[in-house]
Amino acid sequence: LPDALPILAVFNNGDGPAEIEFQLPVEANAATDLLADTVGAENVMVSLASGRMKVQLPSNYATVLRLD
DSSP, X not given: OOOOOXXXXXXXXXXSOEEEEEEOSSOOSOEEETTTTSTTOOOOEEEEETTEXXXXXXXTEEEEEEEO
């Protein structure tokens, strides 16, 4: 079996947009929003630098990110 790719679920249950930044537990060069092409999907901004991830989410929104 090939190695599994890490998956992260990111949530914002607030009434306004949120920016979340955290240290990644694994090495990654990119992130793919697995829900981007679904009905009702909203734009999620993701950036990776120096082992850290920054995610900007709309209010009351969640998504699932695959780390590559």
